Each structure stands twice: as C-alpha cells, then as structure tokens.
Amino acid sequence: MYGDLANKLVLEAKRSQQLSNKSKKGNSLPMYHEELVRNILQEVVQLSKNTEYLKEQQQLGNMDSKVWKCQQFVMLLCMERNKRCLLAYQRLRSQMLDSLAWDNNGLDILHDTLGNTQDTTDLSPQEQEYLKEYSELITELKSGALTDIDLTGSLTPPSDVFIDVRVLKDAGEIQTEYGVFNLIKDSQFFVRQSDVERLIQQGYLQKIK
Amino acid sequence: MYYDIDDILADSAEIPCKFNYDIPGLGYLEGNPGKQINKNTKIQLPLWLARILAIIGGDSEGADENGDETNENDNLPFLEMQTPDFLSNKVINAIKTSPESLDLHSINSHFIELANKWIALFGDTDLANVIYDLTLARSIELNNHASSVALELASNKPDNSNKDSIYQDGNNINTPFLLSMDEFEKKIYKKSHNSYKDTKKWLFEP
Amino acid sequence: MNIDIDDILADLDRDTTAVDHTQDNFTSDGNTTRLNTSLDYSISGELNGKIGRSSEIISPAEDFAQLMRCWRNERCSPELMPYPHYLMTRILRRIQEQMEHIENISMGFLEESMNQISHGSGNVTGDGDDEDDEFGMGRGNNVINNNNKLPLLCMEAELERVKFVIRSFIRCRLNKIDKYSLYLKQIEDDSMNFLPINELLSKEEMVYHEKHLSILLKLFNNSILRHMPPELQAINDTEGTLNMIEEPDWKKFVFIYIKEVKDDSTLDRNEFGKPCYTVTIEELNEIVELTIGGIYVMRYEIIRQLVLDQKAYLI
Numbered sequence: 001m002y003g004d005l006a007n008k009l010v011l012e013a014k015r016s017q018q019l020s021n022k023s024k025k026g027n028s029l030p031m032y033h034e035e036l037v038r039n040i041l042q043e044v045v046q047l048s049k050n051t052e053y054l055k056e057q058q059q060l061g062n063m064d065s066k067v068w069k070c071q072q073f074v075m076l077l078c079m080e081r082n083k084r085c086l087l088a089y090q091r092l093r094s095q096m097l098d099s100l101a102w103d104n105n106g107l108d109i110l111h112d113t114l115g116n117t118q119d120t121t122d123l124s125p126q127e128q129e130y131l132k133e134y135s136e137l138i139t140e141l142k143s144g145a146l147t148d149i150d151l152t153g154s155l156t157p158p159s160d161v162f163i164d165v166r167v168l169k170d171a172g173e174i175q176t177e178y179g180v181f182n183l184i185k186d187s188q189f190f191v192r193q194s195d196v197e198r199l200i201q202q203g204y205l206q207k208i209k
Numbered sequence: 210m211y212y213d214i215d216d217i218l219a220d221s222a223e224i225p226c227k228f229n230y231d232i233p234g235l236g237y238l239e240g241n242p243g244k245q246i247n248k249n250t251k252i253q254l255p256l257w258l259a260r261i262l263a264i265i266g267g268d269s270e271g272a273d274e275n276g277d278e279t280n281e282n283d284n285l286p287f288l289e290m291q292t293p294d295f296l297s298n299k300v301i302n303a304i305k306t307s308p309e310s311l312d313l314h315s316i317n318s319h320f321i322e323l324a325n326k327w328i329a330l331f332g333d334t335d336l337a338n339v340i341y342d343l344t345l346a347r348s349i350e351l352n353n354h355a356s357s358v359a360l361e362l363a364s365n366k367p368d369n370s371n372k373d374s375i376y377q378d379g380n381n382i383n384t385p386f387l388l389s390m391d392e393f394e395k396k397i398y399k400k401s402h403n404s405y406k407d408t409k410k411w412l413f414e415p
Numbered sequence: 416m417n418i419d420i421d422d423i424l425a426d427l428d429r430d431t432t433a434v435d436h437t438q439d440n441f442t443s444d445g446n447t448t449r450l451n452t453s454l455d456y457s458i459s460g461e462l463n464g465k466i467g468r469s470s471e472i473i474s475p476a477e478d479f480a481q482l483m484r485c486w487r488n489e490r491c492s493p494e495l496m497p498y499p500h501y502l503m504t505r506i507l508r509r510i511q512e513q514m515e516h517i518e519n520i521s522m523g524f525l526e527e528s529m530n531q532i533s534h535g536s537g538n539v540t541g542d543g544d545d546e547d548d549e550f551g552m553g554r555g556n557n558v559i560n561n562n563n564k565l566p567l568l569c570m571e572a573e574l575e576r577v578k579f580v581i582r583s584f585i586r587c588r589l590n591k592i593d594k595y596s597l598y599l600k601q602i603e604d605d606s607m608n609f610l611p612i613n614e615l616l617s618k619e620e621m622v623y624h625e626k627h628l629s630i631l632l633k634l635f636n637n638s639i640l641r642h643m644p645p646e647l648q649a650i651n652d653t654e655g656t657l658n659m660i661e662e663p664d665w666k667k668f669v670f671i672y673i674k675e676v677k678d679d680s681t682l683d684r685n686e687f688g689k690p691c692y693t694v695t696i697e698e699l700n701e702i703v704e705l706t707i708g709g710i711y712v713m714r715y716e717i718i719r720q721l722v723l724d725q726k727a728y729l730i
Contacts, residue, residue, distance in 0.1 A: 001238070013214050074262070077258050137627060148510050150578070153582055212661070
C-alpha cells in the first residue's frame, strides 16, 4: 500500500528522536536511510507517472469524471504523504545536525572526547555539506558585533567567576589568556570558569564542588 | 505541525471507511490490485487518506449547497468514515468507568491526539466531553507521579550523565500508570517531571 | 590600613556608572519625557539614534532591567519579539568598555605586585600545584591585596552574568528564527505587517536567517524536493491538504503581569474603580478586565497587543 514505506521512515525518525532525548550529551545521528528514502522517491515517481497516464486517459474521454477524480486524489494524497514523511525525516536530522554544530563549534565537530563519535559515513553527502556550511555560518555569526558574549558558550547561568577543576584526561598543554596549563590526569587548577567552559563541555575537566 | 513526527504518526491510524460509489482501479487499497472497489464496501484506510476522501466527492467539491434533488446521489463524498475501534462504545464505556486505570497506550499510542482530530472533524460534543473528563482525571494521576521526586546522591552512581548536579533521579519508571500513557501524556509527564526535579535540585543544592 | 567596606562599594558604584560620564553633558531634570526609556522596539528616529545623542541618559541599571524584561518576554512568548536595537547597542558597548576597564584595573594590580616582589616582599606560596590566580600572584599573599581584588571580582561576576543573559536572549531568538524561517519569509514579502523585517530582526539575525534558510533549502531540494513532480516541489505550499508554513502558536497560554503606569486617567475603570485594560476573548465571547498590577494567564493572542505595547510583561 502506498505510504507504508514512508511510515517506516517516520517510525525511524521517532526512534532517533527518543534516543536523542534519553542521552544527555552528544547525540549522534543514526545512519541515513539511503535505501528507504530512495524507495519512497521511486514510489512517488511511479505515482506521478500514473497521474500523467490518467490525465491522458481523461482527456481522451475514456474515463468517467468521478472515477478519474477519485483516482487522481488518491494518487495526489499518497504523493503528498510521502513528501511530508520525507521532509519530516530530513528536518529532524537537520535539527540534530544544528545542535551538533552549536555544541561543538570551533572544535572538531565530528568527535567529542566523551567518545560520542558522529561517523561521517552515517550522514548523507548533502547532510555533510549542510553541517559544514552551518558551522561556518555560526562562526561568522559569532564574530562581529557579538564577539564578546561568546554565542556558543554555556547556557546555564554562571555561578562563580573562578572554579576548581580536576583534569580527567591527559591533554597536553592548553593555552589560555593567563598562561599555559599542562593538563595531566588528576591534577587540579583554580581557573576562570569562562576560560575552561569549553574544556568541561568536551570532558577534559571536571568542576569540583 | 506539518513536520511534527507525532502528528504524522497519528495520521497513519486506520479508519474503517464505507465507499459511496463504485470506483474501478482502486482495488489496491484493499489489497486487490486491478479490481474495482464496489459501492458500500468497507475498507480500512489511513486517516490522511480517508479524511480528504470523506469531504470531496461526486461532481462538485463537497456537498452541493443548493441541495438539488436530482443530483443528490451524485453529490456524496467518495467515502464515509465510521467509528474506529479505538473510539468504539466499549472504549468509551471503559473511559467513563475508570479513566485513570485505563491502558491508553494499548488502545492507541496516539489516542488523545486522534480523539481530538476526530472531534474536530465531526464536531462531536459528546465525545469532546468524554475526552475532557478523561484528560482531567488522568492529568491528576500524571501530576502525582511527576511530582514524586526522589533524589539520591549521585556520587555513588557510576552513571555520570548529569555532571552538573550531585543529585540524581531515583524514580522508578515502571509503574503501571506510566506504562499506560499515550504519546501526548508522555510529553506532558516528561516536562512536568523534569520541572519538579529542577525545582527540588534548586531548593536543595548547596 | 583600614579596610572600609563602604569605600570598596563606593568604588564599585563609581566604576559601573563611570560609563555615563563619557556621554553628553546634559542631564535629566526629571520632568521631560524620556525618549528611549521604553523597550526601544522601533528604530524610527534613526537620526536621534546615535548613542549619546538621545535626549536623556539611560542609566546602566535601567538598561539591565529592560534587558531582563526583554529576555523574559522572548523566552515566554511563542512568537519572535521585535529586536531592541538601541538597547542592545548600548549594552554591548557598555560590556566592551567594562571589559577594558577591568583589564586596566588588573594591569594595575599586576604592576603593583611586580613592584612588591622587586622590593622583596613577595610571599611565595608553598602549594605543590599550579594555583596561580589570574593576576600572576600566588595565593595567600598580602591580605590587603586580596581585599582590594574584591570589587574586581564582583565586576567580573556581574559581567559574566550580563553576558549570559545576552547569550541566552540571542540564542532564544535564533532558535525561533530557525523554527519560523518560512513564516518570517512570508512576512518579509507581505508588506502589510505591523513591523518591517529589519525592525523585527537585527542586521546579524537577518543575515543568519537568509543564509540558514538557503542552506537548509539546498539540503531539502537535493535530497527530496528535486525528485518530486513539479506541483509538489515547493517548500512553502499552502494550497495542499496541509499548510507547510509553521506559524507561532498564537493560542499558547502565557502568564502576564500588567505594568503599573504613572498616569492612569485614560484607562478604563472596573467595577471597583481600579484602573484596567479591557480585552475580549473571542471564543467564549467574554470581556475581561485586566487590572494594573495583576497577574493573569490566558492565550497569547488575546494579550498580544498589550505585550507589544509594553503595557504588560510575560512572566
């Protein structure tokens, strides 16, 4: 039945949505369903051809207008349904890509140190391009009049200006405004919160209460 | 709403439909490709298809305003939607008897959304009242569950997913009511439960 | 040397309001109408708009209060609120000046400590780990120096908070721009709106909106729409069975607080003689009186105009 494949795709989207809601950090997209999408598009092409054929038949006077109308509508509705499902799937994924770009902006987008790797092969080529372009857009937005406020910074209200942090992983040397810190596992530093926010996000440092 | 995943899934619900005309070429809708659908046949069709075919039909779009006698038979919509299983009398009675203990999810995972769509389509005020009472009764139960927040110290837990807080949610998610919620209720539960959790953390965090 | 907390606080005040003195020299006599004290929702009067040319001086405290109100309104409202152009320009400028100011003060401390060390009074801390604070001095140094740093710390904390509010505000707006990008595009093309698009969005936001929409459309076109039959290739089709353009949820319930006004003689009075605004709830065919200072919860569409006129705030 037409639209069944599209339903499968939407269920897949729902599953991705639920998965990303559950994990608190680093949601990576599941693999792009290349085949399913292709099959749905093929279904649409088929329906489109049927519609063309029916139109010819109607013009030739071979069909009762009521019957023709009903058949046309059914085809059209199936195509609309497929379109809606495809777009919803793609949009959900693009939204997840957006949040990926915001969380990891300025860093290696595809890999954060918590081990949540976004495999490039999971994304379709168009999605990869979109991710790259969107990251560039964000970087462009960050510079300019709004540089000072660091748009990709933390969205939880700041508590202390300076905090104690413990190093979770070896990370070599980190350059900050106030000098170089050597990140060795289990060492502690008293640093400015805004400087190390990014490192905490990535999982290199942990805030100590 | 166009892109909303739950709305799309709700639209895929099957509705029993009675055709008002013989339509050749649509046999595939009932699994008989190549055959025609006869007048008065009943088929299960998805809502997204049925709801349009139940409005348009005949020679004109929708019903003829003039109510022309001679054309009456030709102006019916293509099909007529009938009460689906999930809104049958059995279900309605179950709702009226004990709304809180009803396993809504097993009746239909998008029950409330679908009921609302049905009400909007048919202007069914009786059903509207039933659903209103249902939602109200279950919301109270939902709130009871959402507001029971048991925070445990996270330091003993290996799961450090919520690094910002020393508390973690100790709530058991397997109570019967929580398992019986439909998608709409689940969304509300999640929002309110998170809200209660945040409030408690804010009150008690050092 | 006696540490007088009043001195420190006075210092603090002077520092944070120092910005005002760099503006024009005329002050308010309290009676003239304040041009820009409202939420600066319009950029009409561009000529008067240059900072410092306004007829009144807005104190930073007032600006911050307005920023907070804008922030709250934006977060609670289902639609994109107009961008407060002037307010933002002033605040961003203040932030920059404050950052320079803090930089200067900490440089001053650095020099001071350099002098002290070279005069042989430096105490080196015995801690094993690298606990240098940002002034390059070891902890546990002179008590006096630590106390002098307190105002600086306060200023930095305050700065972080202001930056946070702005960040949250802009991110919220960007989120809404993304959500309603097609709707905004529709508004842009339709000249009959209440606000032209360049007042609704800041310059940067407009650029962001255009670019993001174009790369998103590219994605959709290449992966899906291109393969559709011609009549189904649109992304903003409103003629099909479903409207593809998402509009803000005008029926969302919101909490509002009715702002006090100085002059309430022009307002309606309710049965108790209290000043109020009257709104109509169409669905229920009801007329509701919203008294000044009251808090109400109702659908956004009913009180939308009140919020846009700054007569009510969302809470």
